[in-house]
Amino acid sequence: MAERREELLSAAVEQIEARGVAAVRIADVASVLGVSNALVLYHFDTKEKLVAAAFTHAAEGDLAHLRRLLGRRTTALRRLRAAVRWYAPTGQAKGWRLWIEGWAAALREPALQEVTRDLDRQWKGAIAEVIAEGVAAGEFPCPDPGGTALRLTALLDGLAVQLTSYPGAISRTRAQEWVDEALARELGLERKALTASNR
Helix, strand or coil: CHHHHHHHHHHHHHHHHHHCCCCCCHHHHHHHHCCCHHHHHHHHCCHHHHHHHHHHHHHHHHHHHHHHHHCCCCCHHHHHHHHHHHHCCCCCCCCHHHHHHHHHHHCCCHHHHHHHHHHHHHHHHHHHHHHHHHHHCCCCCCCCHHHHHHHHHHHHHHHHHHHHHCCCCCCHHHHHHHHHHHHHHHHCCCHHHHHHCCC
């Protein structure tokens, strides 16, 4: 049962990325796996519950990866930079189309709103925690880890919308420069200190 549910959730994520939340149907998810619509409904009752569960599934994968990055045995600055680079739309983080779809659909779907809000809280909390560790270790003098986490993620989310929705609006190189500049400024560091942290 758990394995079948996992397959259904993965198929739902794939279909949401391809078709969008509004256009995806139970039949699309069922078709990918060659199962009946009734089987999908048996596990999730409604399309809305399937979509919310699919976003939770995707969020758990992203959060697990974030925790691995932030749990490495290295400086807080290196862990933070790795997390920001991965999350940034210029890095290797996948699924920006999925999250933009989710944010839009969450305006009308309370269950999905809760999923996206929870992911946002957990992401910001993890970033704020590693910033606080860096401050405690004397790596950088950031006076407001929570505010810094919020401003950084707002910048990353906004750049993701620009790069995903409006190709060519800004180059990935320029976006990465802005991210590095913002991270250094927020931490009270020179930008070159971010590069030095990779050595």
